[in-house]
Amino acid sequence: MTPSFPSITFPNHWTLATGLYPEAHGIVANEFYDPALKEEYIHKNATISADPKWWGGEPIWITSKTQGKRSAVIMWPGSNVPIHGISSDYYVPYIRTTTAMEKMDTVLSWLDLPLEVRPQSINVYIQQIDQKGHGGGPDGKQLNSVLTMTDNAIGRLMVGLAERNIDRHVHIVVVSDHGMAASDKSRLIFYDEFISSESEAFLREREAWPLLGLRPKEDAPDYALDKIYKEIYDYTQRVDNPHFKLYRREEVPERFHYNSTERIAPILLIPDVGYAIIRSTDFDINSGKDYHPMGIHGYDNMAYEMRAIFAAKGPKIDELYLPNTVVKPFCNVEIYRFLTKLLDLDPAPNNATLNGAFEIL
Incomplete structure (x- = not known):
């Protein structure tokens, strides 16, 4: 099923x-x-x-x-x-x-x-x-x-x-x-490495884990959404494989049935299976510790x-x-x-x- x-x-x-x-x-x-x-x-x-x-x-x-x-x-x-x-x-x-x-x-x-x-x-x-x-x-x-x-x-x-x-x-x-799906510290994506600190200041708390749903605060400038999207898009063009798909809400493929309500964030990152999108401050990759959770779901259905x-x-x-x-x-x-x-x-x-x-x- x-x-x-x-x-x-x-x-x-x-x-x-x-x-x-x-x-x-x-x-x-x-x-x-x-x-x-x-x-x-x-x-x-x-x-x-x-x-x-x-x-x-x-x-x-x-x-x-x-x-x-x-x-x-x-x-x-x-x-x-x-x-x-x-x-x-x-x-x-x-x-x-x-x-x-x-x-x-x-x-x-x-x-x-x-x-x-x-x-x-x-x-x-x-x-x-x-x-x-x-x-x-x-x-x-x-x-x-x-x-x-x-x-x-x-x-x-x-x-x-x-x-x-x-x-x-x-x-x-x-x-x-x-x-x-299994996840570990070799499959971490740090979003603060490609979203600027200025753009982060415009954002509400992330939504829809393990997706990365991004929504500007109500007092964010009109250009904030386009700026954030462009920063992420530019990153996807610089790297061989970003291990996520980037969408504006209205562009989410129809097969997902996931674009018809504003409860869905206006920018959505869907990670590859097993990957987690986090801030670099959330986990020290050099700590020698395992990343948790070690099992994650929420990916492409x-x-x-x-x-x-x-x-x-x-x-x-x-x-x-x-x-x-x-x-x-x-x-x-x-x-x-x-x-x-x-x-x-x-x-x-x-x-x-x-x-x-x-x-x-």
């Missing part, structure tokens, strides 16, 4: 839940600035990120609830935000240390509820793979253990469904929001390393596909429509084009 661009956590979790590209639902990065609101979105600041004004579209748990099917969510990014003034029927807030097994036990406890209060749509986010991927890279020592842990947790869920005699009536859909996963089983799927069928790669905007089809729901407006059906490879 191909993630949406940028291949970063919050934009893609909200795309999976709503079927909208980030430029359409508004969560265009983990951190960005909205010039209309004159406010900054910071995903880790719950006071800011829990405000519904940032979140466009309708997630699957709200579509489900508004059409008479109870919904439950465990730690899915954005699930703490009321949409249209509505929240899921059951909700577990994000706690970093909660294990995948504990989450599956919660799911099974919900399925043990009486039928009249049992949720029919359940979303679960397991964060440990992303955590360990950032910490030690995609080939780090700890990643296999958390992959095994996650696999065992899904196995526990499937055994629990069978023990309850409902395994033939439940659909299970397993996805990831993005992939992960079509890159091999950024690809996500998709696996599904259940009664309606069995009607359409033979066991072990492999489907052609598709964009993750299709997942929301697929879920509404499984749940017999009318979808909210979305960017899907496959109508909930996938082509066989």
